[in-house]
Amino acid sequence: MKTIIGIIKELIKDPMGKIGFIGVLVIIILSVLAPIIAPYDVTEMFTQDKLTGPSSQYFFGTDNFGRDVFSRVIFGAKVSLRVGIISVGIAASFGLIFGVVAGYFEGKVDNIIMRFMDILFAFPSILLALFIVSVLGPSITNTMIAIGIVNTPVFTRTVRASVISVKSMEYIVSATSIGLKPKNIIIRHIIPNILAPFTVQATLALSGAILTEASMSFLGLGIQPPDPSWGSMLNESRKYMETSPWLVIFPAIFHYFYHTVIQYFGRQLKRRIGPKIKAVGGDLWKIYWK
Amino acid sequence: MTQKKGMVDLLSLKNNEIRRLRGNEISMIFQEPMTALDPIFTIEQQIVETLKFHKDLNKKEMKDMALDMLKKVGIPRAEQILNEYPHQLSGGMLQRIMIAIALICKPKLLIADEPTTALDVTIQAQILELMNELKESYDTSIIMITHDLGVIAETCERVAVFYSGQVVEEADVAALFHNTAHPYTSGLLKAVTSIGDKSKELYTIPGMVPAGGHMPKGCRFEERCSKAVTICKEKAPELIEIEEGHKCRCWLYNESGDDK
Numbered sequence: 001m002k003t004i005i006g007i008i009k010e011l012i013k014d015p016m017g018k019i020g021f022i023g024v025l026v027i028i029i030l031s032v033l034a035p036i037i038a039p040y041d042v043t044e045m046f047t048q049d050k051l052t053g054p055s056s057q058y059f060f061g062t063d064n065f066g067r068d069v070f071s072r073v074i075f076g077a078k079v080s081l082r083v084g085i086i087s088v089g090i091a092a093s094f095g096l097i098f099g100v101v102a103g104y105f106e107g108k109v110d111n112i113i114m115r116f117m118d119i120l121f122a123f124p125s126i127l128l129a130l131f132i133v134s135v136l137g138p139s140i141t142n143t144m145i146a147i148g149i150v151n152t153p154v155f156t157r158t159v160r161a162s163v164i165s166v167k168s169m170e171y172i173v174s175a176t177s178i179g180l181k182p183k184n185i186i187i188r189h190i191i192p193n194i195l196a197p198f199t200v201q202a203t204l205a206l207s208g209a210i211l212t213e214a215s216m217s218f219l220g221l222g223i224q225p226p227d228p229s230w231g232s233m234l235n236e237s238r239k240y241m242e243t244s245p246w247l248v249i250f251p252a253i254f255h256y257f258y259h260t261v262i263q264y265f266g267r268q269l270k271r272r273i274g275p276k277i278k279a280v281g282g283d284l285w286k287i288y289w290k
Numbered sequence: 291m292t293q294k295k296g297m298v299d300l301l302s303l304k305n306n307e308i309r310r311l312r313g314n315e316i317s318m319i320f321q322e323p324m325t326a327l328d329p330i331f332t333i334e335q336q337i338v339e340t341l342k343f344h345k346d347l348n349k350k351e352m353k354d355m356a357l358d359m360l361k362k363v364g365i366p367r368a369e370q371i372l373n374e375y376p377h378q379l380s381g382g383m384l385q386r387i388m389i390a391i392a393l394i395c396k397p398k399l400l401i402a403d404e405p406t407t408a409l410d411v412t413i414q415a416q417i418l419e420l421m422n423e424l425k426e427s428y429d430t431s432i433i434m435i436t437h438d439l440g441v442i443a444e445t446c447e448r449v450a451v452f453y454s455g456q457v458v459e460e461a462d463v464a465a466l467f468h469n470t471a472h473p474y475t476s477g478l479l480k481a482v483t484s485i486g487d488k489s490k491e492l493y494t495i496p497g498m499v500p501a502g503g504h505m506p507k508g509c510r511f512e513e514r515c516s517k518a519v520t521i522c523k524e525k526a527p528e529l530i531e532i533e534e535g536h537k538c539r540c541w542l543y544n545e546s547g548d549d550k
Contacts, residue, residue, distance in 0.1 A: 170326040178313030178340040178391065181306075188339075192330050 010272045017268035023261025031078040038071035043226045051244045061246040063237060069247060072228040073254050079229050080258065083144050084209040090148025091209075092202050095155020096191075102156065103163025104186055114160070117153040125150045125208075126215055133221045143222045147209050158201045162194035169193075203266035207259050214255055230255045314344040317392040321404040323384035327376040333360075334372035337391050344395050359390040363420060382413035389420065396428055403435045418445055439482050443467065451475050454499055454510040457529060461536040471538040473515045509541065517542060 011017040030037065039059075040046075046066040054061045060069035098117070102110040120128065132146035166172065167190065175185050216222030217231025225232060230251040237247030300308065317340075320326040327336055337356040341347055347355070353372070360368040363386040376384060385405060392400055402421065406414040422445060425432055434445055442449055442463065449466045451459040451474065459472040470476045477495040497514035500506060506513070512522040521541050529539040 170320050170322055171328040174318070174320055174326045174388075175328070175339075176312070177318040179309040179311070179343050180339075181309060184343075189328050193328070 007269075007272070011265075011268055014268055014272075016264050017272065020261055020264030020266075020268050023257070024265045027077065027081065027258060027261065030074060031081045034074050034078045038068075038074045040068040040071045042072050042075045042228045043067065051240060051247075053244070054246055060250040061244065063233075063244075063247055064240055069233075069250055072233060073230070073250050076228040076230045076233060076251065077254060077258065079140070079223055079227060080210045080213055080255075083140065083147065083213045083223070084206045087144045087147035087209045087213075088151065088202055088205045090145065091151030091155050091205060092198070094148070094152045096159055096198065098152070098156040099159025100163055100186060100191065103160040104167060104182070104190065106164075110160075113156065117156045120149070121153045125212060129212055129216055130219065130221050133216065138221045138224055140223055140227065143213060143216060146216075147212050150212065151205050151209060154205065155198075155201060158197060159194060162197050163190055166190050166193045200266060200270040203262065203269055207262035207266065210255075210258055210262070310344070313340045313392075313397075314395045315397050316399045316401065317395070317397045318401040318403065319385070319388045319392045319405050322408050323381050323388050324376070324408065326388055327384060329376055332373050332375055333379075333387055336376075337372075337387070337394060340391055340394055355394060356390075359394050360387070362424070363387070363390045363393075364416075365390075381409055382417065385409060385413075385417055386420065389417075389424065393424060393428055393430065397430060399431050399433065400425075401433045401435070404437070405434075406436075406438070406441060414441075421445065439478065451478070454505070455502075456510060456539060457537075458511065458539045459537065460529070465533075465536050469533075469536070471532055471536065471543060472511075472540050473517050473542075474511050477514075509539075 008021060011021050044067065046062060046068070048066070049058070049062050050066040051064055052058060052062050058068050058070065060073060063069055063072075098113050102113040123131075129143075129146040129150045132149055133142050136142040136145065172185060172189055175189050180188070213222055214229070214231035214234075217229040218235045220232070220235065222231055223229035225236070233251045234248060237244070241248050298311075300311070303311070327333075331339075334353065334356055337359065338352045341352045341355060345352075356372060357368055360371060365371055365383060365386055371379070371383075371387075379387070385408075388405075400421075405421070406417055409417060418441060421432060424430065432445070434441065436442060446463050449459075449461060449463050450457045451466070451472065453474050459466065459470075459475045461469075461471070466475065467479070470479060474495070477493075480493045481495065483492055495514050500510055500513070506523075508521075508523040508525055509515070509518075509527055512518050515522065519541060527539050527541045527544055529537050530544060532538050532543040
């Protein structure tokens with residue numbers, strides 16, 4: 001706990017870090033409290049109030065079905081965050097496993113894993129995600145799986161590189177010299193030492209995942225209507241953009257805000273805890289396990 | 291696991307068998323104490339780790355042993371140090387802790403890979419003294435790997451000189467220094483500088499170590515040797531005993547007819 005507070009203190013020393021941290025805090029609060037904050041149900045249609053502008057009744061106006069844009073934006077945020085976190089979770093778990101195995105054992109295993117990752121890497125991420133979703137069928141779960149798969153190579157590479165550099169440290173040789181098994185060396189000495197770059201990568205991947213989700217939903221292969229998603233909201237409101245600009249502006253602003261804030265957060269995290277990787281890594285490890 | 295009279299052929303052991311020996315009967319200390327300890331664990335965790343894998347003790351006993359060991363290697367305020375991280379300590383302290391970790395299971399053999407290279411001279415002397423003391427009190431043998439002839443003179447009983455992956459001379463420490471046989475060893479001894487030395491240039495052995503994979507057919511030291519003769523180029527010498535307990539790999543001592 002002390003370490004987390006320490007990291008946060010470091011983070012908010014810098015204005016960018018402050019924006020990032022407070023922003024992320026706001027995002028989390030908005031997502032958790034979405035049902036309380038949103039005044040209406042996301043699918044509730046006020047047929048007599050179609051396409052009305054922002055007012056005290058509908059903060060962000062209503063769409064062509066008469067649904068409240070504010071409620072949909074708030075719930076869309078929740079969906080985005082959920083998709084982001086779960087897909088990054090998938091990518092991070094597989095990336096950690098593949099990366100550690102490839103980096104620690106090297107040789108053939110490494111070659112097989114990394115060449116496969118190269119294949120995944122070779123496709124533009126959106127294209128690959130769309131391909132996976134069109135094979136599995138569009139749904140929120142499959143969107144998460146697709147984004148997870150698309151992000152796995154980045155994690156694998158990050159983890160593999162860190163494992164290779166940590167592996168050559170003398171304390172790993174020293175761990176061998178006291179009779180530890182490779183399994184114990186990996187779990188006790190290697191993984192905790194790569195946690196800091198890994199955590200930073202996860203934060204940065206989060207904003208990327210949210211962006212990918214929005215793009216997929218915009219193209220109609222992500223979150224399916226009537227579930228609210230910023231991407232699909234933008235897509236649906238394209239036709240009314242000239243007459244009812246609020247349909248586009250508010251989801252776009254929120255999206256921009258999310259993306260920027262998480263990016264700031266990730267970058268500052270990288271800058272702040274990057275050089276202190278060693279000292280921080282162990283404490284993070286303890287936090288993970290407590 | 292043990293064969294007759296407690297003799298074990300280490301090279302024939304399986305991985306999990308040799309792991310039981312590592313840290314328990316054979317342990318090692320490293321050149322760079324600053325990097326040889328995992329930066330994310332406290333000193334206590336690192337000392338206890340060895341015990342955990344080799345001895346069946348409870349937490350309290352392990353902690354007591356760790357504390358006891360730290361005191362033996364001369365760490366002041368040991369209780370406090372147990373909870374500190376490697377980056378909070380100096381090189382000399384860390385090397386003492388490394389020695390503590392290496393000796394905690396009372397191993398029969400301690401391999402020290404240039405244990406004093408990264409330390410400054412006064413700390414070097416302290417660490418060597420400590421190792422000599424512990425060697426006696428723990429009844430442990432030490433293999434000291436070093437390029438520092440001063441360290442050898444002070445700590446070793448028997449010396450093997452390596453060149454290009456081969457033992458070129460093996461002797462008791464006194465014999466090596468006073469009755470040097472191999473040209474490479476004498477070159478090394480000549481290269482030692484002393485404070486009173488007024489010469490402008492330091493002595494070096496000319497030439498370079500042969501590259502791995504391109505070993506010459508004859509003696510590996512032939513190219514750089516001042517005493518080389520024709521046979522040196524053609525045939526590699528064997529390590530032979532030139533006097534009792536003194537072996538040397540050089541044609542200079544092999545002319546007396548037993549060469550096949």
